[in-house]
Amino acid sequence: MQGSANLNLMIKAARKAGRSLVKDFREVENLQVSAKGPGDFVSKADREAERIIKEELMGGRPSYGWLGEETGETAGEDPTRRWIVDPLDGTTNFLHGLPHWSVSIALEHKGQIVSAVIFDPAKDELYWAEKGAGAWMNDKRLRVSGRRNMIEAIFATGVPFGGRGTLPATLQDLARLMPVCAGVRRWGSAALDLAYVAAGRYDGYWERGINAWDIAAGMLLVREAGGFVSGIREDDDPLEKGAVICGNEGLFEPFRKIIRGE
Numbered sequence: 001m002q003g004s005a006n007l008n009l010m011i012k013a014a015r016k017a018g019r020s021l022v023k024d025f026r027e028v029e030n031l032q033v034s035a036k037g038p039g040d041f042v043s044k045a046d047r048e049a050e051r052i053i054k055e056e057l058m059g060g061r062p063s064y065g066w067l068g069e070e071t072g073e074t075a076g077e078d079p080t081r082r083w084i085v086d087p088l089d090g091t092t093n094f095l096h097g098l099p100h101w102s103v104s105i106a107l108e109h110k111g112q113i114v115s116a117v118i119f120d121p122a123k124d125e126l127y128w129a130e131k132g133a134g135a136w137m138n139d140k141r142l143r144v145s146g147r148r149n150m151i152e153a154i155f156a157t158g159v160p161f162g163g164r165g166t167l168p169a170t171l172q173d174l175a176r177l178m179p180v181c182a183g184v185r186r187w188g189s190a191a192l193d194l195a196y197v198a199a200g201r202y203d204g205y206w207e208r209g210i211n212a213w214d215i216a217a218g219m220l221l222v223r224e225a226g227g228f229v230s231g232i233r234e235d236d237d238p239l240e241k242g243a244v245i246c247g248n249e250g251l252f253e254p255f256r257k258i259i260r261g262e
């Protein structure tokens with residue numbers, strides 16, 4: 001795997017956090033049956049994973065800024081670069097012993113994501129991309145799907161915890177989309193939803209009410225795999241507006257029209 005020094009640092013951090021999460025994930029299954037339940041334990045696992053990632057990344061690049069799900073935002077001496085990190089995307093799956101969750105790390109430079117790593121330790125799938133250098137899963141080059149017919153296509157979506165006000169709009173999206181496609185999945189890790197679009201497993205993904213740390217790395221993966229990503233409204237930046245849509249070349253436009261209700 002040939003990547004920049006920054007990418008190698010990100011991969012090292014993701015693998016280290018992944019090892020810690022896998023250990024905790026085994027424990028979660030035992031905790032399911034205890035009276036207290038695994039809730040507190042999982043948030044500790046989440047915080048520990050972010051601590052590990054922050055130590056690696058900020059230790060290696062102390063001047064960069066930071067945005068992490070657990071520890072929030074810190075400006076760096078270098079205002080042009082910032083790490084965007086979700087140490088455990090798919091927390092609810094993790095809590096329920098479902099092996100579908102990931103570590104997501106992105107590097108932003110002058111407002112653009114330039115390097116991305118998403119690690120799915122349960123399946124040993126490491127997704128990575130660098131701007132202009134393509135998208136990869138382990139050592140396999142990724143390419144979005146080539147499907148052209150909506151009726152053969154599968155899409156993914158998510159609903160934020162508690163709906164966060166976006167549920168009615170998402171239900172309307174589903175009512176328009178489901179009759180004209182092959183299916184819609186809601187697997188519970190936005191980072192993996194995007195990685196699966198990059199890998200050609202899903203033909204597209206959209207979500208309303210999403211955070212920057214859930215989607216920053218995946219957006220670069222999709223673009224580097226030949227797909228398209230935007231806000232749901234034309235000029236919106238998904239990282240700022242919290243709504244994202246993506247798909248392969250052939251289906252992105254018709255899919256986006258359906259989601260916009262056009």
Ligand code: IPD
Nearest residue numbers: 089090091158159160188189190
């Ligand atoms: C959640 C997952 C889920 C998405 C939610 C996110 P978390 O992230 O990505 O798929 O639908 O909007 O909040 O909380 O597990 O890091």
